[in-house]
Amino acid sequence: MEALGINLGLxxxxxxxxxxxxxxLNAWVYKPMLDMMETRKQKIAQGLEDARVAAEARAxxxxxxxxxxxxxxxxxxxxxxxxxxxxxxAGKEVKAAAEAEAAKAREAALAEIELERARILGDLRGQxxxxxIAAANKLxxxxxxxxxxxxxxxxxxxxxxxxxxxxxxxxxxxETAEVTSALPLTGEEQEAVKKSFKAKEVTFKVNPAILxxxxxxxxxxxxxxxxxxxxxxxxxxxx
Amino acid sequence: xxxxILDAMRYVGAGLAMIGAxxxxxxxxxxxxxxxxxMARNPDTYGNLLTNMILGIAxxxxxxxYCLVIAFLMLxxxx
Amino acid sequence: xEQVKHRPWRRWVLLGLxxxxxxxxxRFVxxxxxxxxxxxxxxEEPLFTLPVIGDFYLVNTMPTLxxxxxxxxxxxxxxxxxxxxxxxxxxxxxxxxxxTEAILEVxxxxxxxxxxxxxxxxxxxxxxxxxxVLFANLLKLLPGFESIGVLxxxxxxxxxxxxxxLAGNWYLFTAEEGEYILAPFFRGISVDLNFTFALALIAVxxxxxxxxxxxxIGYLSKFFNTRRMFNVPFFGAMDFLVGLLELxxxxxxxxxxxxxxxxxxxxxxxxxxxxxxxxxxxxxxPAMVMMFELFVGIIQAFVFGMLTMVFMAQATQGHGEEHAxx
Numbered sequence: 001m002e003a004l005g006i007n008l009g010l011x012x013x014x015x016x017x018x019x020x021x022x023x024x025l026n027a028w029v030y031k032p033m034l035d036m037m038e039t040r041k042q043k044i045a046q047g048l049e050d051a052r053v054a055a056e057a058r059a060x061x062x063x064x065x066x067x068x069x070x071x072x073x074x075x076x077x078x079x080x081x082x083x084x085x086x087x088x089x090a091g092k093e094v095k096a097a098a099e100a101e102a103a104k105a106r107e108a109a110l111a112e113i114e115l116e117r118a119r120i121l122g123d124l125r126g127q128x129x130x131x132x133i134a135a136a137n138k139l140x141x142x143x144x145x146x147x148x149x150x151x152x153x154x155x156x157x158x159x160x161x162x163x164x165x166x167x168x169x170x171x172x173x174x175e176t177a178e179v180t181s182a183l184p185l186t187g188e189e190q191e192a193v194k195k196s197f198k199a200k201e202v203t204f205k206v207n208p209a210i211l212x213x214x215x216x217x218x219x220x221x222x223x224x225x226x227x228x229x230x231x232x233x234x235x236x237x238x239x
Numbered sequence: 240x241x242x243x244i245l246d247a248m249r250y251v252g253a254g255l256a257m258i259g260a261x262x263x264x265x266x267x268x269x270x271x272x273x274x275x276x277x278m279a280r281n282p283d284t285y286g287n288l289l290t291n292m293i294l295g296i297a298x299x300x301x302x303x304x305y306c307l308v309i310a311f312l313m314l315x316x317x318x
Numbered sequence: 319x320e321q322v323k324h325r326p327w328r329r330w331v332l333l334g335l336x337x338x339x340x341x342x343x344x345r346f347v348x349x350x351x352x353x354x355x356x357x358x359x360x361x362e363e364p365l366f367t368l369p370v371i372g373d374f375y376l377v378n379t380m381p382t383l384x385x386x387x388x389x390x391x392x393x394x395x396x397x398x399x400x401x402x403x404x405x406x407x408x409x410x411x412x413x414x415x416x417x418t419e420a421i422l423e424v425x426x427x428x429x430x431x432x433x434x435x436x437x438x439x440x441x442x443x444x445x446x447x448x449x450x451v452l453f454a455n456l457l458k459l460l461p462g463f464e465s466i467g468v469l470x471x472x473x474x475x476x477x478x479x480x481x482x483x484l485a486g487n488w489y490l491f492t493a494e495e496g497e498y499i500l501a502p503f504f505r506g507i508s509v510d511l512n513f514t515f516a517l518a519l520i521a522v523x524x525x526x527x528x529x530x531x532x533x534x535i536g537y538l539s540k541f542f543n544t545r546r547m548f549n550v551p552f553f554g555a556m557d558f559l560v561g562l563l564e565l566x567x568x569x570x571x572x573x574x575x576x577x578x579x580x581x582x583x584x585x586x587x588x589x590x591x592x593x594x595x596x597x598x599x600x601x602x603x604p605a606m607v608m609m610f611e612l613f614v615g616i617i618q619a620f621v622f623g624m625l626t627m628v629f630m631a632q633a634t635q636g637h638g639e640e641h642a643x644x
Contacts (some may be wrong), residue, residue, distance in 0.1 A: 004315060004356060004511050005354075005356025005377070005510065005511055006511050006512060006515060007372070007373075007374075007375065007377075009368065009372060009374040010357075010374075010375075010379075010380075011512045011519075012371065013380070013383070013512075014507075014510075014515075014517075015516045017383055017386075017387055017516075018517060020387060021387060021450050022442070022443075024390065024394050025390070025394050025442070025445070025446050026446070028398035029394050029398065029401075029418065029422075029445075030422075030441065030442050030445060032401040032405065033397075033401055033422060034438070035405075036401060036404070036419075037426075039405070039409060040409045043409065286428070286431070287431075290431075290432070290624070293621055293625075294624075294625070294628055296621075297574075297621060297625050300574075300578060301570070301578070304573070304574055304577040305574075307577055307581045308573065308577050311355060315355060
């Protein structure tokens with residue numbers, strides 16, 4: 001043992017040194033380190049737990065939020081649909097009202113125009129009558145005054161009524177009738193003409209060239225009851 | 240050339256005793272070989288294999304250490 | 319990839335060191351020292367003699383032991399302060415505390431894997447043995463160890479070396495024949511059988527203590543196995559003999575622990591001394607051997623602690639009880 005250097009005293013010294021080292025390291029290194037590791041582990045576990053709870057809460061909140069948003073969207077779409085419907089109805093109403101208004105305005109305007117036209121024609125009537133008479137005077141040499149004109153018209157109408165002017169049934173039939181007079185006819189006279197001819201549409205024309213009376217054209221038949229026609233017939237007979 | 244035959248035999252004996260270390264060398268080599276093969280095939284077992292490999296090496300090495308002890312005993316005339 | 323920084327001056331420093339080493343090696347030629355297993359005595363006479371224990375010599379591992387223990391205490395204090403500071407702030411260790419914890423946490427996890435719930439009992443042994451042996455092994459590599467010391471007159475029949483006056487009371491040890499022998503002031507404590515035997519004894523005794531704490535008196539049945547003796551006499555007797563072998567293996571554990579560490583470390587210093595003595599002027603080259611010694615020192619420190627831990631873990635799990643639990 002001496003050659004190997006093993007000595008009981010030295011061995012004991014080494015053992016004591018080891019015990020000192022062990023106690024020192026145990027107190028100063030391992031205990032604080034293990035405590036710290038333990039604390040840190042707990043803290044990390046706590047943190048993970050907190051994170052889990054927070055994640056759960058967040059998931060719940062997200063679900064809630066999604067629900068609220070869905071509700072709001074449904075509400076919004078409902079409101080929009082109602083508003084659209086209401087707006088469409090209101091628009092339709094407004095349009096109808098506007099159309100009615102427009103139609104009324106147009107009718108009123110048309111009536112006014114008609115009235116104006118009739119008034120103007122009425123004004124023109126006297127002048128035209130005198131012009132026509134002047135022309136007839138020149139042509140026939142016989143003065144045709146307004147009274148005579150009226151008389152001619154009355155005669156025509158009375159002839160129609162009395163049957164002098166024969167309105168052949170079936171012959172004078174047509175869709176449209178065109179009545180030409182030297183003077184514009186009064187409403188009463190127009191009515192009478194309309195009654196006489198069973199035509200659906202009757203148009204009234206004013207042509208001073210016929211000098212007096214009426215020329216009625218129904219379909220392709222012409223009933224000449226005018227002074228010019230009579231003059232023409234006279235000319236034929238005079239030849 | 241001088242000296243006594245006993246000293247010469249001591250050195251020869253110590254040298255012969257250390258031949259036994261060859262067996263320990265083979266044993267350590269084999270255990271490391273096996274452990275490394277295992278680690279290469281399944282790297283997940285690294286830690287476990289390392290621990291057991293070091294244990295095995297320590298037990299093989301103990302044989303070489305017995306040889307060393309005998310060699311020391313012879314060299315330094317302890318017994 | 320990271321840009322590699324070019325530091326050309328490092329190479330020049332290395333080259334300069336090599337040249338200085340060569341010049342110094344030429345001036346102060348290394349001498350192959352007297353290789354002894356026993357630590358050298360700094361004073362020839364015993365310091366004091368105790369009645370039972372015997373003579374107590376001042377050997378050159380004693381200064382190293384004191385140095386190692388003081389360094390370990392400084393280290394422990396530094397780690398303690400670092401850990402306390404981080405424990406007060408945010409539980410994040412920094413500096414030396416962090417480095418120590420990184421290593422010890424690996425050891426802790428390893429211990430937990432092997433010893434389970436006994437980890438708090440086993441871990442301090444593993445860690446202390448590892449740190450202590452690591453310090454001892456690394457201190458051995460410092461310059462000044464094994465090279466500065468007192469000169470003694472050589473014992474008759476042994477080779478000695480001559481001395482050469484350097485300055486004042488300091489002498490240079492030369493390669494020539496002479497009548498002096500060097501006893502260094504410092505010798506690594508792991509190259510002392512007292513240290514390794516002390517550690518091995520403590521480790522093995524601690525294993526038994528842990529075994530008794532874990533299993534109570536039933537731990538003894540590992541060594542004196544009489545469980546099956548009366549049921550199956552033949553195999554019972556075999557078990558008893560195997561138990562006695564276990565007892566012998568516990569004793570051989572002490573030997574194997576002590577001589578494993580001592581053998582490795584002693585081989586280290588012998589290798590360095592022989593390589594330096596052979597190379598003479600080119601004694602800068604054993605630096606490579608020193609590097610290998612560093613590696614061996616770390617490995618042996620780990621192995622010593624690891625084996626202690628594994629034996630302790632085995633002692634906590636009895637053979638019979640283990641099967642009974644399942």
